[in-house]
Amino acid sequence: MFEAAMKKNEAATPGKFYDFMKYAMAAGGISFGVLLMLTGLILWAVSGFENKNHDSWELILFVSAFVFLGIGAHGLDLMHNAKREETKRRLNI
Numbered sequence: 001m002f003e004a005a006m007k008k009n010e011a012a013t014p015g016k017f018y019d020f021m022k023y024a025m026a027a028g029g030i031s032f033g034v035l036l037m038l039t040g041l042i043l044w045a046v047s048g049f050e051n052k053n054h055d056s057w058e059l060i061l062f063v064s065a066f067v068f069l070g071i072g073a074h075g076l077d078l079m080h081n082a083k084r085e086e087t088k089r090r091l092n093i
Helices: 002-009 019-050 055-091
Strands: none
Touching: 019 055
């Protein structure tokens, strides 16, 4: 009985991703996604001034921007889950 209670109070072991990887995924995904989104908007404005059709490039940039923003959001979610698990462990919930 006592051993089961002690196991609950032990510090959590690192999971699949270490803290650096979570931060890198969050920061890199969000920053690269925003960069791709801005590049797509600039290309959209340039194609309007030049009267050329760049729709395929714009679509590729916007879709890839949303993919990278999703990766960044997943990294933020992993950081939040780790923080919540550590709080539960400290409070014995």
